[in-house]
Amino acid sequence: MLSYPVIAALAWAIFLGLGGGLLTSIGPWYRNLRKPRWQPPDWLFGPAWTIILGLAAWAGVIVWNITGSYDTRYMILAVYGANLVGHFLWSPLFFTLRRPDWALIEVVFLWLSVAAMFALNISISQTAGLMILPYLLWVSFAAVLNAKIVSLNRPFGNDTE
Numbered sequence: 001m002l003s004y005p006v007i008a009a010l011a012w013a014i015f016l017g018l019g020g021g022l023l024t025s026i027g028p029w030y031r032n033l034r035k036p037r038w039q040p041p042d043w044l045f046g047p048a049w050t051i052i053l054g055l056a057a058w059a060g061v062i063v064w065n066i067t068g069s070y071d072t073r074y075m076i077l078a079v080y081g082a083n084l085v086g087h088f089l090w091s092p093l094f095f096t097l098r099r100p101d102w103a104l105i106e107v108v109f110l111w112l113s114v115a116a117m118f119a120l121n122i123s124i125s126q127t128a129g130l131m132i133l134p135y136l137l138w139v140s141f142a143a144v145l146n147a148k149i150v151s152l153n154r155p156f157g158n159d160t161e
Contacts, residue, residue, distance in 0.1 A: 005064040009057035012080060016087050017053050021046065023091035029098055034152040039145055052135045056083075056117065059131035063124040072124070079116045086110035100149050101156045107143045114139050
């Protein structure tokens with residue numbers, strides 16, 4: 001039988017993975033954006049996020065099970081909760097509202113939430129901390145990519161589609 005931490009971690013990862021996927025529309029607007037040559041192919045993002053969120057969820061279970069401290073468990077919930085909000089907001093800003101410039105501001109908060117996850121997890125378990133590292137690196141890369149897309153395509157907010 002699955003434990004409550006495992007169920008919560010799976011729900012967190014599935015919510016973010018499915019939510020991000022459903023809020024990401026690769027339609028004409030996105031296809032017409034100028035993008036740098038070094039952008040990964042679109043098909044890579046789904047598998048990358050699946051692996052990254054799976055590792056982060058697993059790391060959360062590890063640190064939850066290691067600590068018995070109410071305060072530490074509260075911090076784990078707070079950091080993963082803040083990340084859930086930051087992660088979930090990026091796709092609607094970029095794709096639904098078509099505002100990569102707003103998404104670029106928001107990605108700072110997403111990055112900070114992932115950095116907090118990394119710091120908290122590594123302070124409890126080196127393994128759990130290292131499992132967050134791909135997330136931190138991918139969001140760092142995504143922020144640079146987002147910035148480049150903004151610089152290649154600004155201004156935003158005036159499209160009529």
